[in-house]
C-alpha cells in the first residue's frame with residue numbers, strides 16, 4: 421500500500437500534493453499544505469472535564485482543611501509523639517499536643533542505674549545560718565521496675581526528687597536550675613511563704629526558662645509532712661516526676677514521738693507504652709498503666725523491716741496527679757495523727773485501716789506491728805496494684821511490704 425501510494429510508510433516522506441493523499445483521507449479536514457487533525461471534542465465535553473478538574477482540586481484542598489489543623493506548623497508540633505488513643509481533632513492546638521507528648525528520648529541526659537532509688541535525703545550547705553539546697557531539674561531515664569524504664573523529669577537525677585528535711589524556724593534557700601527542654605517552677609505545697617516565693621508560673625513569678633535558675637528563700641514557720649512539685653504545666657511535669665518530700669521537724673520535738681521508725685510514701689501514676697513515656701492524665705488516651713510508690717512499682721518498692729511491738733509512722737503524700745488512692749494497711753488498724761502536716765489533737769485522732777489519699781493530701785498514720793509476717797500496704801483500687809494489668813509476685817504498682825520479725 422505504501423508502494424502504491426495508498427498509505428504512508430514509516431519514515432517515508434510524503435508528497436504534499438500527492439492526489440491519493442487527499443483521496444485516502446477523504447480530503448474532508450485537510451487543506452493542501454497541512455496535515456492537521458480535527459478534534460472531535462465538543463464544547464460541552466470540554467466544559468464538563470474542566471468542571472470536574474476544578475471540583476477535584478477544590479475538594480482536595482477543602483477536605484484536608486476540614487479534617488486536619490492546617491494552622492499547625494512543624495515549629496508547633498514538629499517531632500512530637502502523641503499517646504495512642506488521645507483524641508486529636510482538627511482544632512486541637514499545638515499547646516495541647518506539647519503538653520501530652522512523649523518525653524523525647526533524645527533529650528535524656530542521664531540514665532539512672534536500674535536499682536537507683538529516689539527520695540534520697542539531701543544535705544544542705546550552711547551559708548550565714550541559712551540552709552542552702554541546690555536543685556536541678558533534668559530529663560533522665562528512670563526504672564520504675566527492673567524491666568521498665570521510663571523517660572522522667574527528675575530533680576537531682578532521682579524520682580521522686582531528694583527528700584528535703586529541715587526544722588521549724590529554719591531559713592532555707594533553694595536554688596532551682598532548669599535543665600529541662602521547657603520552662604518550670606517549684607511550689608512548696610502547704611507552706612506559708614511570701615507570695616513571690618510560692619512558685620506558680622505566670623502567677624507569682626516568670627517561669628524559669630531552660631538553662632535558667634531561680635532562688636526561693638523563706639523561713640519554715642510550720643512543721644509536718646509537706647512536699648514540693650512543679651507548678652509550670654504540673655499536669656505534665658509533676659506526672660513525669662518533678663516532685664519530692666519536704667519534711668519539717670518541729671522545733672520542740674517531743675522526747676517520745678510515739679513511733680519507732682518512719683517511712684515516706686509518695687504516690688504517682690505513669691503512662692508508658694512501646695518504650696515511650698507520656699504524662700498520665702485522667703483523660704482519653706492519657707490513662708496511667710503503671711503506678712509508683714517512691715518512684716518504684718511493686719515488686720521494686722522498698723520493704724519496711726520491723727519487729728513485733730514496733731510502731732512505724734507512715735507519711736502518705738498525695739504527690740500524684742489524678743486519682744484518689746484508698747491506701748490500706750493489712751494487719752490491723754493504724755492511728756491517724758496528722759492531716760496535711762497539721763497534727764491532730766489526741767481527742768481528734770482516730771483509728772482506721774484505709775485512708776483516701778487525694779492529690780495534694782498528706783496523712784500521717786502510726787501502725788503497730790502486732791504479728792510477725794509480711795503485711796501489705798496497698799491501694800485498694802485493684803487495677804492500681806498491677807503493672808500494665810499484670811501481677812508480679814502477688815501484685816504490682818501501689819503496693820509495698822512491711823516485713824515483721
Ligand SMILES: [Cu+2]
Pocket residue numbers: 743744745746799800801804818
Ligand atoms: Cu489507687
